[in-house]
Amino acid sequence: MQKQAIGRQVLDRTITSVQAVETCIERIEKHDGEIGSFVSLRAEQALAEAKAMDASPSRGPLHGVPFAAKDVFDTQDLATEYNSPYYRGHRPARDAAAIALLRQAGAILLGKLSTVEFAGVGQVPDTRNPHRPSRTPGGSSAGSGAAVGAGLVPLATATQTGGSTIRPAAFCGVAGFKPTWGRISCEGVKPFAPSLDTVGFIAEDIGLLQSAAAACGLEHDFPSGFGRPMRLGMYPTPYFSEAHPETRAALEHAAAVLRQAGHSVESVDGPSGQQELNGWQDTIMLGEGVHALQAEYRGHPDLAHPGVRALAENHRKIDARKVSAALDEVAALRPRFERAMQGFDAWLCPAVPGEAPRFEEGNGLATFNRLFTALHLPCVTVPGHFSERGLPVGIQLIAPRGADMRLLGVAQVLEGLFSPA
Numbered sequence: 001m002q003k004q005a006i007g008r009q010v011l012d013r014t015i016t017s018v019q020a021v022e023t024c025i026e027r028i029e030k031h032d033g034e035i036g037s038f039v040s041l042r043a044e045q046a047l048a049e050a051k052a053m054d055a056s057p058s059r060g061p062l063h064g065v066p067f068a069a070k071d072v073f074d075t076q077d078l079a080t081e082y083n084s085p086y087y088r089g090h091r092p093a094r095d096a097a098a099i100a101l102l103r104q105a106g107a108i109l110l111g112k113l114s115t116v117e118f119a120g121v122g123q124v125p126d127t128r129n130p131h132r133p134s135r136t137p138g139g140s141s142a143g144s145g146a147a148v149g150a151g152l153v154p155l156a157t158a159t160q161t162g163g164s165t166i167r168p169a170a171f172c173g174v175a176g177f178k179p180t181w182g183r184i185s186c187e188g189v190k191p192f193a194p195s196l197d198t199v200g201f202i203a204e205d206i207g208l209l210q211s212a213a214a215a216c217g218l219e220h221d222f223p224s225g226f227g228r229p230m231r232l233g234m235y236p237t238p239y240f241s242e243a244h245p246e247t248r249a250a251l252e253h254a255a256a257v258l259r260q261a262g263h264s265v266e267s268v269d270g271p272s273g274q275q276e277l278n279g280w281q282d283t284i285m286l287g288e289g290v291h292a293l294q295a296e297y298r299g300h301p302d303l304a305h306p307g308v309r310a311l312a313e314n315h316r317k318i319d320a321r322k323v324s325a326a327l328d329e330v331a332a333l334r335p336r337f338e339r340a341m342q343g344f345d346a347w348l349c350p351a352v353p354g355e356a357p358r359f360e361e362g363n364g365l366a367t368f369n370r371l372f373t374a375l376h377l378p379c380v381t382v383p384g385h386f387s388e389r390g391l392p393v394g395i396q397l398i399a400p401r402g403a404d405m406r407l408l409g410v411a412q413v414l415e416g417l418f419s420p421a
Helices: 007-011 016-037 042-054 097-104 140-148 166-172 206-215 245-260 274-290 294-299 306-312 318-342 368-373 404-418
Strands: 040-042 066-070 108-113 155-160 175-178 197-203 231-234 262-267 346-350 379-382 396-397
Touching: 007 016, 007 175, 007 231, 016 040, 016 042, 016 066, 016 140, 040 140, 042 108, 042 379, 066 140, 097 108, 097 206, 097 318, 108 155, 108 166, 108 294, 140 155, 140 166, 140 197, 155 166, 166 175, 166 197, 166 379, 175 206, 175 404, 197 206, 206 379, 206 404, 231 245, 245 262, 245 396, 245 404, 274 294, 274 318, 346 404, 368 404, 379 404, 396 404
Parallel strands: 066 108, 066 155, 231 262, 231 346
Antiparallel strands: 040 108, 155 197, 175 197, 175 379, 346 396, 379 396
């Protein structure tokens, strides 16, 4: 479907907040029956808040912009159910920290979005890719990717413990941002693997990601040299053999447009010892995940999806020693990666193995996300490439821990090269 940017028009004052909210509601009513991204909506309240925003001075970098929240974030005025029978009708007492920050910055909560149960295991929502309903939008932030990809809302919250922000954004042809681990509070978000859980955002463009990051207090902690040609590393990761032709073409296209614009793109290998990163991430994620749902499972094992049961009963037999060893291995690699990235504005990497798979084949693989989640690095996916079937395939940029705003600046340059004004 045809999409027109909403968030940027609100911030540029070319449309009012009321017009933006009305447009979103109209699009949701018209298109979400086929996509299935929203699980709840607060249309009347959002319109009332939009009218108040239009009549008041700016409250912050997202003043008047409508957004929606993945349904693992606590919201005081909408149920937070985690797509789980354990939490039907659950009403938290207050907003999650990230939701509160967005609203304090002037953003208007429009509704809640579908998620894989508990953002990791269990039942999968019947949410479809807006570019091809027979395809998955990715997970676990399925509704966030699909809603923004369909133009139903300009901004959505997401989370990433493996690849749950970057993957759906890449599959749905929009911008996605996983900040440095720990820079945005996870308070009020259902935990899964606390050593990895990260609040993220999916948006219609990089500029709106920058505004969301600013709303959450991220600052320019690293120098950026955008007055000069940028220097980027081309990092295929140890798993590049799993990249499909469309992902390889997307990377080559990105490198070509960067070089044509006068920027440097150099091949880099990464430090030694990186080959096991995805395995260590898996051990940490599932090993910590064993403890995440014990209260629910032990209280009502009859409500457990087979995936929840397998996790809570630790069918993978991941013990504390294995988790500790994996944590130590990854921790030792973090400073080595950052030394390797010195002198580069960012590294260019695959975002997903290829185009979104068919819905019945699952959410797609997080092959090119899990290692960076484990390393706690900030990641951005930039849309701009399509497979031969016409499905979007994003590319990914990464940077050292704390260089979030610099990374978003690099992504905005690349976005402009993909879609020159």
